Amino acid sequence: MDWRALSYGARIFLMATRVLLVDDDQKIISLLKRGLAYEGFEIYTAPDGEAGLAAAKKYQPQLVLLDITMPGIDGLELCHRLHLLTDSAIIMLTARDEVADKVQALGLGADDYVPKPFSFDELVARMRAVLRRHTGNHELLVYRDLELNQGSREVHR
Secondary structure, three states: OOEEEEEEOOEEEEEEOEEEEEOOOHHHHHHHHHHHHHOOOEEEEEOOHHHHHHHHHHHOOOEEEEOOOOOOOOHHHHHHHHHHHOOOEEEEEEOOOOHHHHHHHHHHOOOEEEEOOOOHHHHHHHHHHHHHHHHOOOOEEEEOOEEEEOOOOEEEO
């Protein structure tokens, strides 16, 4: 299970890591949603870039899995916007495997790049590695349904 332990005084709270999956391929969404939920992640999905941007604002995921080729706002533009607007880690998960695409995505703020087809076990390992590096920079305190991010000084319910 992928649970983050959060301590506040003598109390320890466990929270599932929120992951947003943005992809226009419903088959990929269905398979990943089921598999990642089994691994203990809390999964939210969006079928395109515009819905992905709205979902990122609403759910504030710790990690975004992002396809490049989508209608409307493409994955590269969404990656750039998310990098500027959120503190979410970003992994590109896409069929585009050219070096130029990888370099561009990483330059726009992606933390990792996984080409399709991919190994589910490798994807989960990469997600956990990115989350370890990414979430170590600030502490999140939780009390009931209230979250306080000490690093960004944001409170969310």
